[in-house]
Amino acid sequence: MAGGRRSGSVALLRGMNVGGVTLPMPRLKELGEEAGLHSVRTYIASGNLIFASDEGEDAIRARLEQLIERELGRRIGVTVRTAGELADVLAANPFAQHPGNRTVAIFVDGPLTLDGLRHQADEQLELGKRAIYAWYPSGQAKTKLVIPAAKDGTARNMNTVAKLAELAAAAGA
Numbered sequence: 001m002a003g004g005r006r007s008g009s010v011a012l013l014r015g016m017n018v019g020g021v022t023l024p025m026p027r028l029k030e031l032g033e034e035a036g037l038h039s040v041r042t043y044i045a046s047g048n049l050i051f052a053s054d055e056g057e058d059a060i061r062a063r064l065e066q067l068i069e070r071e072l073g074r075r076i077g078v079t080v081r082t083a084g085e086l087a088d089v090l091a092a093n094p095f096a097q098h099p100g101n102r103t104v105a106i107f108v109d110g111p112l113t114l115d116g117l118r119h120q121a122d123e124q125l126e127l128g129k130r131a132i133y134a135w136y137p138s139g140q141a142k143t144k145l146v147i148p149a150a151k152d153g154t155a156r157n158m159n160t161v162a163k164l165a166e167l168a169a170a171a172g173a
Contacts, residue, residue, distance in 0.1 A: 007082050008039075008052050008172025010164045011064055012107055014077035014154040016047025023047070023072060031071060035063045039171040047076075048156075048164055052171045057081075079107045079154055083168035085130070089161055094126040095135040100158035102139060106132040108153035119144035 011032070015021055025042040028049055032040040037051035037060070053060060057080035064078045081089075095103040105128070112127045123145050126133045132150055136143055140157075156164065 007054065007084075008050070008168040008170065009057070009060070009080055009082045010086065010168045011049040011051070011060065012079045012081065012154045012156065013047025013049070013068070014079070014152070016045075016076065021072065021074075021076065023068070023076075027071070028068075031064065031067045035060070035067055041167070041171070043164060043167055044160070046156075046160075047154075048160070050164065050167045050171050077152055077154065079109055081107060081130075081168075083165055083172055086161055086165035086168060089128065089131050090158065090165060092128050092133075093158060094128075094133055095124065096158075098135050098137075100162065102137065103133065103135045103158045104140065104155040105158065105161055106134060106147065106150045106153045106155040108132060108149060110152060111149065113149045114147070116146075116148040118146040121145070 016023060025045055029040050029042050032049045032051055037053050039052040041050050042048060043050060061078045061080050065075060068076045089105050093103065108130060112132060114125055114127065122137045123143055124135045132147060
């Protein structure tokens with residue numbers, strides 16, 4: 001993102017609007033603007049902030065996490081990906097033949113590993129670049145699967161990833 005050219009990107013908030021953590025999307029948009037981001041918009045109520053910026057992801061992540069913590073009184077993890085990275089996630093999806101609503105990319109900034117999986121039933125997993133792909137044949141709502149490497153990550157189904165890639169590309173145009 002650095003280098004003076006504005007890039008379309010997405011900030012993915014972890015655990016937003018689930019488990020009692022709520023942040024109205026209009027307020028998230030305002031926080032993005034307060035963070036100095038451009039062409040800011042949100043997509044669905046699960047913590048997806050689309051924007052353009054010429055800053056690096058670490059600076060953007062730190063500023064958004066600080067603003068969101070000030071707003072909510074607790075830390076919410078933020079993962080930042082460019083439009084190009086989201087497009088790459090789509091292209092590399094090893095489960096592309098399966099429905100997009102049952103296949104997810106778990107965006108992880110730390111080490112990627114499938115070590116320590118617990119309660120795996122019919123789910124299938126593959127490691128990607130900065131993402132863990134998971135196919136949930138029986139649906140995500142029914143799974144008991146625990147993926148330790150995903151503890152600080154955030155998941156989006158492939159239908160959402162496709163839309164976010166499209167919106168992020170437009171934001172950077």
